[in-house]
Amino acid sequence: MPIPATQFIWFNGKLVPWEKATVHVLSHALHYGSSVFEGVRAYETPRGVAIFRLRDHTRRLFDSAKIYRINMPYSAEVVNDACRQVIAANALKRGAYIRPVAFKGYGEIGVTPRNEPPTDVAVAAWEWGKYLGHDDEEAGADACVSSWQRVAPNTLPALAKAAGNYLSSQLIGAEARRLGFHEGIGLATDGTLSEGSGENLFLVKDGVLLTPALAHSVLGGLTRDTVMRLARERGIEVREMSIPRELLYLADEAFFTGTAVEITFIRSVDRITIGNGKLGPVTEALQSGFYGLFSGRTADKWGWLDYVDMSAPRVAASG
Numbered sequence: 001m002p003i004p005a006t007q008f009i010w011f012n013g014k015l016v017p018w019e020k021a022t023v024h025v026l027s028h029a030l031h032y033g034s035s036v037f038e039g040v041r042a043y044e045t046p047r048g049v050a051i052f053r054l055r056d057h058t059r060r061l062f063d064s065a066k067i068y069r070i071n072m073p074y075s076a077e078v079v080n081d082a083c084r085q086v087i088a089a090n091a092l093k094r095g096a097y098i099r100p101v102a103f104k105g106y107g108e109i110g111v112t113p114r115n116e117p118p119t120d121v122a123v124a125a126w127e128w129g130k131y132l133g134h135d136d137e138e139a140g141a142d143a144c145v146s147s148w149q150r151v152a153p154n155t156l157p158a159l160a161k162a163a164g165n166y167l168s169s170q171l172i173g174a175e176a177r178r179l180g181f182h183e184g185i186g187l188a189t190d191g192t193l194s195e196g197s198g199e200n201l202f203l204v205k206d207g208v209l210l211t212p213a214l215a216h217s218v219l220g221g222l223t224r225d226t227v228m229r230l231a232r233e234r235g236i237e238v239r240e241m242s243i244p245r246e247l248l249y250l251a252d253e254a255f256f257t258g259t260a261v262e263i264t265f266i267r268s269v270d271r272i273t274i275g276n277g278k279l280g281p282v283t284e285a286l287q288s289g290f291y292g293l294f295s296g297r298t299a300d301k302w303g304w305l306d307y308v309d310m311s312a313p314r315v316a317a318s319g
């Protein structure tokens, strides 16, 4: 589906018309992958539009930049504000997907040039529905274990949400779709479970929630963190651990988490039905706790919702 364009993109400190947010073809990031980004969601709530875990996403953006020594020319607060501005300026009242990105721009060419190219920063937002894209979300996702492994520790840092990591995700996701699955699951280089091409992985076995630990080449997902907190609050034991592949087939329930997929249950893996192939009680309880944050049924005791002042004066676009 083409990106549903909005009016403005925040680009290097100001709102510019959508079609003018462009870069030079010799930008460093385009050639060498030197880009870090975030995927953030804003939800429509009874109190107005709220951005979910905005400060945590921005912190992860800065953490990703730190790992790659990408100089950030703006403060975290400026980036947070840019996220709010693109929601308000584009009147995205029904919620949105927000994409902040920071990348090495146009300057010298070469992998490690003598003078660092300037860092460009942009934040765009648009309306976006379900990510895994199958028509009947209630039916769950059919996944496969990919023939591609996730990146090995000490090669590319999985905790950085960097553009280059998504070459691995493209191989895993495209292979799965080519073979008729909704999503692929990558194994870590030790053969244990890692994560989906763009989401974290959870299993439920005998009432315990299991997820691969951060050392297994996974992104430290904020939905992953949210789900673990909601589970512990509900008295569900959570274990972050090393998980053998076959436990996936033997799980009572399995699901993906991510900003894009939210909490999507997995119906089958490698054509083996997980549990009874239906949405299980633990997944359902966690989904209801999660979506309740946006409907108001779950108290936001963590301060995860960042309400956007839609009546804020629209910044005049320039450029």
Ligand SMILES: Cc1ncc(COP(=O)(O)O)c(C=O)c1O
Binding pocket: 039, 169, 195, 196, 197, 198, 199, 200, 218, 219, 220, 221, 222, 223, 224, 257, 258, 259, 260
């Ligand atoms: C590779 C990968 N793993 C996990 C996630 C889930 O992270 P989050 O819940 O913060 O969106 C994402 C999405 O950002 C991802 O791209």
